[in-house]
Amino acid sequence: MRRLFCFFAIAVSIFVFSVDYELFIDLDRKGPQISPALYGIFIEDINHGIDGGLYSELVRNRSFEHTNPLEGWLINIEGQANAVIESVDPIGEQNKNYMKISIRDEKSKVILSNAGYDGFSLEKNKNYLFSVFAKGRSKLNIILHNAGIIYANVCLEIDSNNWRKYELELFPAEKCENAVFSIEINEPSDVSLDMISLISPNSWNKIMRNDLVEMLQNLQPGFMRFPGGCLVEGYNLENAYRWKDTIGPVEYRKTKANLWGYYQSYGVGFHEYFLLCEHLSSEPVPVVNAGISCQVRGAQFCPVDQIDEWVQDALDLIEYANGSTSTVWGNKRMINGHEKPFNLKYLGIGNENWGEEYQNRFKIFQQVIKEKYPDIKLIFSCPPEYEGPIFDEAITWAKSNGIQIIDEHIYAPFEWFLANADRYDSYDRNGPKVMIGEYACHVSGRRNNLQAALAEAAFMTGLERNSDVVVMASYAPLFNRVGWSQWTPDLIWFDASRVYGTPSYYVQKMFSTNPGDVIIYSILSPEDQPIISGMAGLGSWKTQVEFDHIKISNFEKILLYDDFAKNEKTWQSYRGIWKIDNGVLKQTSLGEDRRAYFGEKNWTDYAIEVRARKISGTEGFLVFFGVKDDQNYYCWNIGGWNNSISAVQKSINGEKMILAGTKPLKIDTNKWYDIRIELNGENIKCYLNRQLIHDINDFYQYKPLYQVCSYDYESGDIILKVVNPWPNDKTVKIEFNRKINLHHTRTITITSNSYADENSFIAPENVFPYAFISEPENPFIYIFKKYSVTILRMNVNDNQ
Numbered sequence: 001m002r003r004l005f006c007f008f009a010i011a012v013s014i015f016v017f018s019v020d021y022e023l024f025i026d027l028d029r030k031g032p033q034i035s036p037a038l039y040g041i042f043i044e045d046i047n048h049g050i051d052g053g054l055y056s057e058l059v060r061n062r063s064f065e066h067t068n069p070l071e072g073w074l075i076n077i078e079g080q081a082n083a084v085i086e087s088v089d090p091i092g093e094q095n096k097n098y099m100k101i102s103i104r105d106e107k108s109k110v111i112l113s114n115a116g117y118d119g120f121s122l123e124k125n126k127n128y129l130f131s132v133f134a135k136g137r138s139k140l141n142i143i144l145h146n147a148g149i150i151y152a153n154v155c156l157e158i159d160s161n162n163w164r165k166y167e168l169e170l171f172p173a174e175k176c177e178n179a180v181f182s183i184e185i186n187e188p189s190d191v192s193l194d195m196i197s198l199i200s201p202n203s204w205n206k207i208m209r210n211d212l213v214e215m216l217q218n219l220q221p222g223f224m225r226f227p228g229g230c231l232v233e234g235y236n237l238e239n240a241y242r243w244k245d246t247i248g249p250v251e252y253r254k255t256k257a258n259l260w261g262y263y264q265s266y267g268v269g270f271h272e273y274f275l276l277c278e279h280l281s282s283e284p285v286p287v288v289n290a291g292i293s294c295q296v297r298g299a300q301f302c303p304v305d306q307i308d309e310w311v312q313d314a315l316d317l318i319e320y321a322n323g324s325t326s327t328v329w330g331n332k333r334m335i336n337g338h339e340k341p342f343n344l345k346y347l348g349i350g351n352e353n354w355g356e357e358y359q360n361r362f363k364i365f366q367q368v369i370k371e372k373y374p375d376i377k378l379i380f381s382c383p384p385e386y387e388g389p390i391f392d393e394a395i396t397w398a399k400s401n402g403i404q405i406i407d408e409h410i411y412a413p414f415e416w417f418l419a420n421a422d423r424y425d426s427y428d429r430n431g432p433k434v435m436i437g438e439y440a441c442h443v444s445g446r447r448n449n450l451q452a453a454l455a456e457a458a459f460m461t462g463l464e465r466n467s468d469v470v471v472m473a474s475y476a477p478l479f480n481r482v483g484w485s486q487w488t489p490d491l492i493w494f495d496a497s498r499v500y501g502t503p504s505y506y507v508q509k510m511f512s513t514n515p516g517d518v519i520i521y522s523i524l525s526p527e528d529q530p531i532i533s534g535m536a537g538l539g540s541w542k543t544q545v546e547f548d549h550i551k552i553s554n555f556e557k558i559l560l561y562d563d564f565a566k567n568e569k570t571w572q573s574y575r576g577i578w579k580i581d582n583g584v585l586k587q588t589s590l591g592e593d594r595r596a597y598f599g600e601k602n603w604t605d606y607a608i609e610v611r612a613r614k615i616s617g618t619e620g621f622l623v624f625f626g627v628k629d630d631q632n633y634y635c636w637n638i639g640g641w642n643n644s645i646s647a648v649q650k651s652i653n654g655e656k657m658i659l660a661g662t663k664p665l666k667i668d669t670n671k672w673y674d675i676r677i678e679l680n681g682e683n684i685k686c687y688l689n690r691q692l693i694h695d696i697n698d699f700y701q702y703k704p705l706y707q708v709c710s711y712d713y714e715s716g717d718i719i720l721k722v723v724n725p726w727p728n729d730k731t732v733k734i735e736f737n738r739k740i741n742l743h744h745t746r747t748i749t750i751t752s753n754s755y756a757d758e759n760s761f762i763a764p765e766n767v768f769p770y771a772f773i774s775e776p777e778n779p780f781i782y783i784f785k786k787y788s789v790t791i792l793r794m795n796v797n798d799n800q
Contacts, residue, residue, distance in 0.1 A: 018731070019731050019732060019733040019781060020704070020730050020731045020732065021524050021525065021526070021704060021705065021730060021731075021732045021733070022524070022525050022732065022733045022734075022735065023522060023523070023524050023707065023720075023722075023732050023733070023734045023735070024522065024523050024525070024735055024736075024737070025520060025521070025522045025709050025718070025720070025734070025735070025736050025737065026520065026521040026522070026736075026737040027520060027711075027718070027736055027737055027738065027740065028737060028738070029520065029521035029737075030518050030519065030520060030521075030711075031465070031468075031518065031519030031520065031521060032466070032467050032468030032518070032519050033467070033468070033517065033518050033519075034464060034467045034515050034516055034517060034518060034519065034710060035222070035467045035470070035471040035472065036222055036515075037222035037223040037282075037283050037471065037472050038222055038463065038464065038467055038470070038471065038472060038473060038512075038515060039219070039220075039221065039222055039473060039474075039508065039511055039512035039515065040221045040222050040223035040224060040225065040282065040283075040285070040472055040473070040474045041216060041219060041221040041223075041224050041225070041282070041474050041475075041478055042224075042225040042226070042229070042437060042438060042474040042475070042476045042477070042478055043224060043225070043226045043227070043273070043478055043479075044226070044227060044228045044229035044230075044231050044476070044477060044478070045227065045228075045231060045258060045260070045264050046229070046231070046260045046477050046479075046486055046487055047260075047477060047479055047480040047481055047484060047485045047486055047487060047490060048117065048262065048479075048481040048484040049477065049478060049479030049480070049481070050264070050267075050268050050479075051262070051263070051264050051265050051267070051268075052116070052117040052481050052484060053209070053212065053479050053481050053494060054208050054209055054212050054213075054268060054479065055207070055208060055209075055265070055267045055268045056199045056200045056202075056203035056206060056207060056208055056209055057197060057198070057199060057265060057267050058116045058120050058128075058181070058198045058199070058200055059072075059114050059116060059181065059196055059197055059198050060072035060114060060115075060116050060117060061073065061114075061263065062195055062196050062197050062265065063095050063097065063098075063194055063195050063196075063251075063255055063265070064085055064097040064098060064099055064194070065095060065096070065097050065255035065263070066255070066257075066263050067257070069085045069097050070085070071263075072114055072115075072116070073112060073113065073114055074112075074113040074114070074115075075110065075111070075112055075113075076110070076111040076113070077108075077109075077110050078108055078109050078110075079103075079104075079105065079107050079108030079109065080103070080104035080105050080107075080108045081101070081102065081103040081104065081108040081109060081110050082101070082102045082110075083099060083100070083101045083102075083110050083112070084099075084100055085097050085098070085099060085100075086098060086099075086100045086192070090194070091133055091163050091194055091195070091251050091252070092251065092252045094245070094252050094253060094254040095194065095195070095251060095252065095253075095254070095255070097194075098133075098192050098193060098194035099112065099192065099193045099194065100190075100191075100192045101138070101185055101189060101190075101191050101192070101193065102189070102190050103138075103185060103186075103187065103188050103189045103190075104188060105188060106186075106187055106188065108186075109184065109185060109186035110184075110185050111182055111183070111184045111185075112182060112183045112184075112193075112196075113180050113181065113182040114180070114181050114182075114196070115178075115180045115181070116181070116496075117481060117483075117484060117496065118178065118483055118495070118496065119146075119177065119178030119179060119180065119496060120144070120176075120178070120179040120180070120181060120198070120496065121176070121177050121178070121179075121495075121496035121497035122144060122151055122152075122172040122174075122175060122176040122177075122179045123172065123175055123201065123202070124172055124173065124174055124175045125171050125172070125173075126171065126172065126201040126202070127169040127170070127171055127201050128144070128152070128169065128170045128171070128172070128198055128199065128200065128201055129167065129169055129197075129198070129199040129201075129206065130142055130154075130156075130167065130168050130169070130170055130197065130198050131165060131166065131167045131168075131195070131196075131197045131199075132156075132165070132166050132183075132193055132194070132195060132196050132197065133163055133164070133165050133166075133193070133194045133195045133251060134158045134160075134163070134164065134166055134191060134192060134193050134194075135158070135160060135161055135162055135163045135164065135191070135192050136158055136160075136161065136189065136190045136191035136192055137158060137159060137161075137189065137190060137191065138157075138158045138185055138187070138189035138190070138191035139155055139156070139157050139158070139185070139187060139189075140155070140156045140157075140158065140183050140184070140185060140191075141153060141154075141155055141182075141183070141184040141185070141186070142154045142155070142156055142168065142170060142181075142182075142183060143181070143182045143183075143184060144170055144172055144176075144179050144180075144181055144182075145179065145180055145182065146176050146178060146179045146180055149174075149176075151172040151173055151174055151176050151179060152170040152171060152172045152173065154168055154169075154170055156168055158191050163194075165195075165251075170198075177496070177497065178496075181198055183196070194251075195250070195251050204279070205275065207267075207268065207272050207275075208268065208272070208276065211494075211499050212479070212492070212494060212499060213276070213279075215492050215499060215501060215505075216276075216280060217279075217280055218509060219505075219508060219509050219512050219513075220280075220281075220512050220513050221280055221282045221474075221512065222282060222283060222472070222512070223282050223283040223284070223285050223346075223472050223474070224273070224276065224277050224280065224282040224283070224284060224285060225285040225286075225287065225348070225435075225437055225472075225474055226270075226273045226284070226285070226286055226287070227241055227243075227270075227273070227286075227287065228241060228287060228351055229287070229351055229438070229476075230259050230260075230294050230296070230297075230351065230352070231258055231259055231260065232287050232288070232289050232350075232351045233259070233289060233292065233293050233294040233295070233350075233351055233352075233353075234258075234259055234289070234293050234294065235259050235293060235294055235297055236293045236300045237289075237291070237292075237293050237300050237302060239256070239257065239258075239259065239293070240289045240293060241258075241289065242289075242313065243269070243270045243286070243288065243313065243317055244313065244316070245266060245269075246266040246269025246270050246271075247269050247270055247271045247320070247332065247336060248271075248332075248336060250265070250266070250267050253265070253266040253267070253269060254266065259294060259297075260486045260487075261486060262484075270286070270317070270320070271333070271336050271337075271338070273286070274321060274338070274342040275338070277342070278342065283345060283346065284321070284342060284344055284345075284346070285346045285347075285348060285379070285435070285472070286317065286321075286344070286346075286347060286348065287347075287348035287349075287350070287351055287379075288310070288313060288314045288317060288347065288348070288349060288350075289310060289313075289350065290310065290349050290350030290353055290358060290361050290362060290365065290381070291306075291307045291310040291361050292350060292353050292357065292358060292361065294352075295352065295353055295354065295355075295358075295383075296352060296384060299357070301357050301361075302361075304360060304361065304364070307361055307364055310361075310365075311364060311365055311368050311369075314347065314349070314365060314369060315368070315369065315372060315373075316328075316329050317329075317344075317347070318344060318347065318369070318372075318373050318376060320332060320333050321333075321341065321342040321343075321344035322341045322342065322343065322344050322373075323341065324341075325339060344376070345375070345376065345377060346376070346377050346378075346379060346405070347369070347376055347377070347378055347379065348378075348379040348381065348407060348437070349362055349365045349366075349378055349379065349380065349381065350362065350380075350381040351381055351407075351437075352381060352382075352383060352384045352409060353381045353383070354381070354382070354383035354390055354393075354394055355390075358381065359397055359401075362380060362381075363401070365378070366378055366401075366402075377404045377405055378403075378404060378405070379404075379405045379406070379407050379435055379437075380394075380398050380403040380404075380405065380406050380407065380432070381406075381407050382394050382395070382406055382407055382408045382409065384409055386408055386409065386410045386412070387657060387658045388641070388647075388658055388662065389641055389644065389645045389647075389662045392661050392662050394406075395431075398431070398432050399428065399431045399432065403432045404432060404433065405432055405433045405434070405435050405471065405472075406432045406433075406434055406435070407435050407436075407437040408434055408435070408436050408437070408439075409436070409437060409438040409439065409476075410436060410438070410439040411438070411439065411440055411442055412441065412442065412655070413441065413442055413443065413653070413655045414441055414443050414451055414452065414454075414455045415652040415653045415655045416652070416655050416657055417441050417455035417456060417458060417459040418455055418458050418459075418702050418703075418706075418725060419650075419652055419657065419700040419701065419702060420459065420462075420657065420700060421458050421459050421461060421462040421703065421706050422462055422699050422700075423459075423462060424462055424463065424466035424469050424470055425462070425465075425466060425699070426660075426699075427466065427469045429468065429469065433469060433470075433471045434469055434470045434471065435470075435471060435472040435473070436463070436470065436472070436473040436474070437472075437474060437476070438474065438475075438476035439456070439459075439473065439474075439475060439476065440452070440456070440475055440476060440477075440489055440504070441453075441455040441456050441459075441489075441504075442489065443455075446488045446489050447488075447489065447756070447758060448488065448489040448490065448493070448502035448503065448504060448758055448759070449503060449755065449756050449757060449758045449767075450503045450750075450751075450752050450754070450755045450756070450757050450758070450767050450787055451725075451755035451756065451787075452489060452503070452504055453502070453503035453504040453506070453507045453750070453767075453789070454507075454723060454725040454755060454787060454788075454789065455725065456475070456504055456507055456508075457507045457510075457511070457706070457721075457723045457725075457789045458703075458706035458723045458725055460473070460507070460511050461706045461707060461708040461721055461723060462706075462708075464511070464515070464516075464519070464708045464710065464721070465519055465708045467519065475491050475504060475508055477490045477491070478490065478491050478492060479491070479492050479493075479494065480492070480493050480494075481493075481494060481495065482494070482495045482761075483495070489502065489504065490502070491504055491505045491508065492505055493761075495761070498761050498764075500759050500760065500761060500764035501759065501764070502758070502759055503750065503757075503758065503759065503767040506750050506767070506768060506769050507750065507789055509769075510721075510748055510750065510769055510789060510791055511721065514719050514721070514748070514791050514793065515710065515712075515719075516710025516711055516712045516717075516719045517710065517711060517712055517713050517714075518710060518711050518713075519708070519709070519710050520709045520710060520711050520718065521709075522707060522708070522709035522720070524703075524704070524705055524707060524732075527703060527704065529681070529682075530681065530682040530698055530699075530701040531604055531605075531681055531682065532604065532625065532626040532634065532679050532681070532682060532684070532698065533601070533602060533603060533604040533626060533628075534601050534603065534625065534626040534627040534628045534632075534633065534634075535597045535598060535599045535600060535601055535603065535624070535625075535627040536552050536560075536597070536598045536599050536603070536606070536608050536623075536624060536625050536627065537574075537595050537596060537597040537598060537622075537623070537624030537625070537627055537633070537635075538550070538571075538585070538587075538595070538596050538598075538610065538612075538621075538622065538623060538624070539576070539587070539593070539594050539595035539596065539621075539622035539623075539624060539635075540576070540587050540594050540617070540619070540620075540621060540622055541592050541593060541594070541618075541619045541622060541637075541640065542590055542591070542592055542617050542618045542619055543590065543614060543615075543616070543617025543618060543619045543620065543621075544586070544587065544588050544589070544590060544614075544615040544616045544617050545586070545587050545612060545613065545614055545615060545617075545621055546584040546585065546586050546587075546612070546613045546615060547564075547584060547585045547586075547587075547610055547611065547612050547613075548563065548564060548583065548584045548585070548610070548611040548612075548613075548672075549562075549563050549564075549609070549610065549611050550562050550564075550585075550598065550608070550609070550610040551608075551609045551610070552598065552599055552603075552606055552607070552608050552609075553606060553607050553609075554603070554604075554605055554606045554607075555605065555606075555607065559599060559600075559603065559606060560598055560599055562585075562598075563583065564580050564583055564584055564585045565583050566580075567580050570598060571585075571596040571597060571598050572596065572597050573595070573596045573597075574595040574596065574597060574630060575589075575591065575593055575594050575595055576588075576589045576591065576594030576595065576596070577589045577594075578594075578596050584613075586615075588615075590616075590617055595622070595624060595630075597624070597627055601627070601628060604679070605679055605680055605681070606625075606679055607676065607677065607678045607679070608623060608625060608675070608676065608677045609674075609675070609676045610623065610675050611672055611673065611674055611675070612638075612672070612673050612675055613670065613671060613672045613673070614639075614667050614668070614669050614670070614671070615669070615670070616669065618642055618643060619639050619640055619641075619642065619643050619667075620637075620638045620639020620640065620643055620665075620666075620667030621638045621639065621667065621673070621675070622635050622636070622637055622638070623635065623636045623638065623675055623677060625677055625679060625684075626679070631651060631652075631653050631654040632651060632652060632653065633650075633651050634648065634649065634650050634651075634684070634698075635648070635649045635650075635651070636648050636649075636675075636677060636686050636694070637649055638665065638667060638673075638675070638688065639665055639666060639667035641662075643666050643667055644664065644665075644666065645662040645663060645664055645665055646662065646663045646664075646665035646686075646688075646693055646694070647659075647661075647662040647663070648660070648684060648686060648694050648696055650698065650700055657700060659684070659696050659698055659700060660694070660696045663693060663694070665688075665693070673688060673689060674687075674688070674689050674690065675687070675688060676690075682697050682698045682699070682701070683695070683696070683697050683698075684696045684697075684698060704726070704730060705722055705723065705724055705730055705732070705784060706722070706723040706725070707720065707721060707722045707723070708720075708721050709721075715793075715795065715797065716795055716796055716797020717793045717794060717795050717796075717797070718792075718793075718794040718795075718796060719791065719792070719793050719794075720734070720791070720792040720794065721789070721790070721791050722784050722789075722790045722791075722792075723788070723789050723790075724784040724785065724786060724787070724788050724789075724790075725755075725787065726786060726787075727755075727786050727787065728786055729783050729784065729785055729786050730783070730784045731781060731782075731783050731784075732781065732782055732783075732784060733779055733780075733781050734776075734779060734780055734781070734782055734792075735778065735779035736778050736779070739778065740778055740796050741796060742775065742776055742777065742778055742780075742794050742795065742796060743775070743795045743796065743797070744773055744774070744775050744795050745773070745774050745775065745776055745792055745793065745794045745795070746771060746772075746773055746792075746793040746795075747771060747772055747773075747774060747790065747791070747792055747793075748769050748770070748771045748790070748791040748793075749769060749770060749771075749785065749788055749789070749790045749791075750767060750768065750769040750770075750788065750789050751767075751785045751786070751787050751788035751789070752766070752767045752787060753787075754787070755787045776794075
């Protein structure tokens with residue numbers, strides 16, 4: 001059925017169909033160069049994405065270093081035997097705990113068992129590498145088994161009173177999906193065990209799961225951000241991620257509780273991260289702590305006069321990555337097996353930090369690092385908010401302090417992404433570049449469905465078109481191990497043996513493997529002209545207010561006037577306590593989001609005039625316009641955010657966004673203010689006491705289609721990406737500014753009958769891209785299917 005569908009989706013003659021839209025492509029009008037690192041990945045150990053996931057280690061809590069040192073282990077003791085955790089003579093200071101086993105006679109025994117993360121998946125006749133650090137005298141029976149069936153059994157003799165590493169291989173006789181790993185000792189023994197390890201045979205460099213690495217490789221990521229995320233910050237500074245704990249022999253690495261509620265073995269640390277970047281040809285973008293723990297969870301700040309330790313960590317990381325082998329940390333890199341530098345170019349300072357405390361610390365990092373490494377591009381953290389006063393203040397500070405790249409994080413609903421595809425059109429071309437270090441669409445239930453992928457794809461057309469500003473972007477989180485999750489949605493889901501990509505994964509892959517080199521001008525017509533229409537309204541937020549003399553006119557006649565002298569109700573209330581008293585309209589509740597509406601839903605191009613006074617409370621006034629219903633409206637928030645700013649907000653299906661930034665503004669109590677709002681098409685003008693506060697064009701509108709066009713010099717391909725997130729097919733005439741010979745067109749499309757469709761272990765390709773070849777003419781017509789992302793690679797290279 002899929003192949004048959006492909007045939008009918010092919011470009012068709014322009015004489016067959018009437019068209020809904022025309023897409024004009026001007027091959028001679030070039031835009032910005034597309035950043036070669038635009039589409040990347042972000043790896044953080046959340047959802048057991050690394051420990052229990054990417055890392056090939058199958059044993060959980062191999063070093064007994066968790067708060068409960070026996071977490072993940074089951075111990076069976078029979079007879080005169082004992083098994084206890086000790087730390088008297090450990091392998092090293094970073095790994096103090098170990099298991100000491102004593103058996104007094106031949107009738108006694110001890111069995112240590114570990115099921116990893118819901119059981120081990122065994123493949124027949126594959127070699128599983130077992131290793132253990134041990135001291136003492138004993139014979140260990142190493143067993144892989146399940147429900148009484150033994151799949152592999154090998155005996156290992158321990159014969160040294162000093163710590164020594166022992167290794168052997170196990171070859172399961174049959175396949176098993178949920179095996180248990182056990183060590184059985186059934187003879188008189190005194191033995192100590194630590195770093196009990198079993199490495200999967202399907203491993204890249206005996207470090208990482210092949211199937212998960214392959215999923216990353218298929219994305220062809222331009223960069224890789226690591227290790228976080230909130231993980232970098234920690235829930236306090238003691239818990240912060242310190243890169244030096246993660247290099248060197250694994251037995252000397254420090255097992256650590258992470259912010260997401262479980263322990264990291266650091267088996268995949270910074271050295272392995274750099275190796276993976278090298279393997280994937282991705283630019284490394286590491287993030288270091290700025291001397292601040294997670295601000296969202298209540299920050300702990302390292303005193304500024306003690307910040308040198310954290311700055312030195314950053315300097316040493318750069319030296320580890322780039323330094324010659326004659327340097328201290330460059331030499332450590334060589335000892336760890338990599339003589340050649342890793343060519344680090346970027347470094348993030350902090351994650352989701354904000355305010356003066358962060359800015360003061362960033363300046364210190366900036367000054368010291370730039371003095372020694374002027375070519376390293378430093379990345380400045382934005383707050384977790386992607387709009388509003390805290391975000392605006394961060395951007396203003398970045399522009400005035402020589403920031404090269406800012407890191408924005410955007411987790412937003414479907415409606416926001418569609419309405420903000422043009423977000424970066426208006427960014428300052430002389431300001432900082434943008435890395436979107438984390439983003440994902442959160443639909444209802446935070447499902448990994450096609451709807452979310454469509455919204456992300458629409459947004460990505462804007463990222464690509466503005467690649468002179470947006471230089472890097474990565475979806476987050478990357479991995480989720482089923483049954484061990486802290487966060488959804490995620491790009492890649494897996495269990496012990498299986499993996500599948502979500503619709504968002506395949507959208508990322510489509511964009512990242514078809515980027516082009518330079519933007520080509522393209523325009524879709526007709527695009528619906530945005531006109532603000534709807535009722536007007538008054539309101540408040542945690543504030544008692546009074547209104548007087550409301551007049552609404554369409555510049556030709558008065559649509560509504562009320563001086564509230566009579567007790568005649570010209571409004572409809574939505575929350576709040578509204579009443580006419582002494583010639584004013586009062587709202588006396590101190591609750592949130594109190595509103596009263598005036599007028600008709602078909603009103604357009606009108607002006608609102610009203611007088612307002614704050615009686616008590618924490619904020620100012622709300623004046624609504626373009627009100628369609630309780631979830632879809634515009635609002636001028638005057639003295640919002642604890643009476644500190646003014647902002648025009650737009651709500652789409654209940655998701656509020658700020659149009660064109662905020663301005664500082666405070667409303668005084670018991671003072672009358674004259675408010676006027678003028679609407680003309682998409683333009684909004686807001687006046688307070690006759691002073692213009694906001695003059696905004698609302699470009700945050702839905703589009704019939706979302707598109708971007710680029711050119712690839714090597715292949716000679718014109719690459720057109722088109723997103724149709726709507727429930728109807730769209731017929732489009734595609735035409736170029738001059739005659740060209742289209743040799744062939746390769747089309748890649750992802751779609752499904754419902755935008756609620758998802759992938760799963762049972763149906764991993766339920767929502768999956770398909771491709772076909774056609775030979776259209778210029779111009780030609782293409783039908784973009786409902787709920788689809790389509791890429792047309794149109795070859796115009798005579799040498800192809």
